[in-house]
Amino acid sequence: MIWLAIYFPSGVLQYQRLCHDISAARPVAFYDPQQLTILAVEGADKAVTVGLSVATAQALCAELVLIEYQSNLTEQYTDWLAKWSYNYSARVVIPSCEIQSQCRGDSTQVMDVLLLEVGSMQQVFSGLDNLLHQYATQASGYGFRWQMVLAEHPLMAQLLAVHRPQLTSESELTSAQGSTAVQRVYETKAALSQLKALAISTLPVEPSVIQRCQQMGLNTVAALMALPRAELGRRFGESLLSLLTQLQGRIEVPQCFYTPAETYQQKMSLMYDVEHIEGVLFPLSRMLSQLSDYLLQRQLAILRLQLTLAYRDNELPPLSLLIHYPFAEHRCDSLLALCRLQLERQTLYSPVVALQLDVSSFVEQHLDEDCWWQQQGVSAEIRQLFATLEARLGEHCVKGLAMASHHLPEQSCQVKPLTQWGQSGSRLALSDLSHKTAGIAYDRLAAERTASYDTLGLFRPSFLLKQPQPLALHEFTRLKGPERISPPWWLTQHDRDYYIAAHIDGGLCWVFYDGQDWFLQGWFS
The missing domain is CATH 3.30.1490.100 (DNA polymerase, Y-family, little finger domain)
Structure with missing residues (x-):
């Protein structure tokens, strides 16, 4: 495996800059709301350090932006970081934040380092060079500072990203394009030589273990590895032996990968x-x-x-x-x-x-219904208008009309919510057609059917009543008809003879006679 380790120094504070649009020139700090002391600082002078009181920090740096620290801020940051990093690898290890570890007193992990398994993504990005360049460009676009390392083992990559980074800026990444990313991957031996030069204080172990090592005169990782393992285990326990074994690449510790939430x-x-x-x-x-x-x-x-x-x-x-x-x-x-x-x-x-x-x-996501070969459908502007009307008037006030397969005119259309509107009827059938030619054939058939209606003199009103209304014979004058429409046999209703008529109050209407009474069916525009 090839692991990409990205170190984001003060990543939580950099994320707060992004969320609140804080200028990069202004320093930012977290403070403890109970003790009113500085917990973490980024971009300030060396005089403003962790542990100072808020009043002292503001006196030393008037432009300091203070943010009240809450535990959910680190969770929001790591979740956001994992979400967009998931686009570069399906194996993402969420980092542990330094400020959170300080509050919990945990120092057994490498802090603020994100891990991505990128060896399996080379073909997806046409090489690791493209992956590194795209990731670095996106991270820099968010205003983040980063340090990267490619290595064969996760713990090696994490420590080297913090203390011996290969890439620290986009300019450095661009200048390294001459050599391929695979050539820049730290092999186990090369990584060990870099790790041995590190101080023991850089290892993710308990402070008491580091203090005991320093009292014994062990100041570097190389000096620690030179000692017999049995003696180290007897003096410092199995945790230090396990750590050294991981550093040497002899064992692989199972990683807890990020799983995207369904919400x-x-x-x-x-x-x-x-x-x-x-x-x-x-x-x-x-x-x-x-x-x-x-x-x-x-x-x-x-x-x-x-x-x-x-x-x-x-x-x-x-x-x-x-x-x-x-x-x-x-x-x-x-x-x-x-x-x-x-x-x-x-x-x-x-x-x-x-x-x-x-x-x-x-x-x-669905493409627009107005396919390029149809030149029809509901445009994005009309959909936006309908959505705006629903937001202003309420969901129950705006409905859509859809066709239904039925002989009777009052049952040939349906009123549906906008969320379901357009998901049934003749227009939806076009989305199920697998080829453009089928859609063209359907439109041609619909045009021929309309032309045949015109030839036969069959006209339909633009407005249909929900239910036919009784109508007296003296209220209208028949102009054209009849046109017989027979209801389905299982309804046991009489045949209907439809006429186009002139209403006594003005306007053209569509009426029918069922053998007993006259009814108004709809109005022509």
């Missing part, structure tokens, strides 16, 4: 209180942009989106909105447009401090 959830804690809807739309657009990228990469779309706004006043229940997308949307601008319509109708009873998006189910 989507994204939460953002705002750095400031938002009292107006316009202030909500800016961070919401960033969240929807990430959702759109997620859907586009997986060729998915959504029908419903749950948007939750958390108030600063914890006694107030959060504002929860269910946004409907009747035509399975995935584009950011369309997602935001309907969210805006729903939000403009709401009242904020307290400043908003957090936003959350939830998607419980997905559907496949």
Whole structure:
């Protein structure tokens, strides 16, 4: 296997820069809300260090952006990182964050290093060079700093990415294009020579073990490996022996790979209180942009989106909105447009401090119904209009019409929700046709059928009543007809004789006589 290890120094803080659109020139820091001390800092002067009080840090650096640390911030970062890294490999090992390990007191893992198994992806990307270049370009596009290493064993790759990186910038990646990526993969012997030069303090072991080694005069990994294994096991236990065995590539430790969730959830804690809807739309657009990228990469779309706004006043229940997308949307601008319509109708009873998006189910993306050989169908603009009307008026107020196979006119069409509209009837049958010629033949047959109706003098009104209405004989004057339509035999109804008539109040109507009474069926435009 070939492992790609990417080290993101202060990755959680870099992700907060991306979420809140913080300039790269401004330093950012996490602080503990209980002790009011700095937990992590990125981009600040050396005077601002971990452990300083918030007041002292602000006095030393006036431009410092302080973000209250919450444990879910690291989970959001690692989940986001794994989601877009999953496009480059199906075997993604989620990194452990340094700030989280400090809070838990865990120092037995290599921190902030993402692992990708890329040996199996060479043919997909036409070589590792293309994979590295695309990954580095996307990471740099997000504003992240990174360090990369290719190695044959995961632990080797992690340690080398932090302390002996091969690639640290896009310029370095471009300059290395002369030699193939396979030639740059650290073999086990070459990696060992690099690892032996590292200090013992760089190993992911307990601080007490490192202190005991240093007291014995062991300062490098090479000095540690030179000692007899039996003696090391007796003094330091099996954990250190297992670590050294992994470093030498003798055993492979099973990795816990990332598994994409069947649902989507994204939460953002705002750095400031938002009292107006316009202030909500800016961070919401960033969240929807990430959702759109997620859907586009997986060729998915959504029908419903749950948007939750958390108030600063914890006694107030959060504002929860269910946004409907009747035509399975995935584009950011369309997602935001309907969210805006729903939000403009709401009242904020307290400043908003957090936003959350939830998607419980997905559907496949479908191409537009207006196929290029048909020159027909519902355009994207019309679908957007229908979706806007439904968002303004409500789901129960906007319906779609679809044809049904039935002899009686009042039962030949159906009223359906927009989510189902266009999924049945003659137009849907075109999506099941496997060839363009079949679609052309269908349209030709429909045109011939319409022409035959015109030849026979058969006309249909543009507006049909849900149920025929009784009509007196003196209320209309027959102009054309009759045309007999027979209901199915199992309905035990009389045959109908249809006429085109002029109504006494004006307008052309479609009436019929069932042998007993006259009825109004519809109106011509």
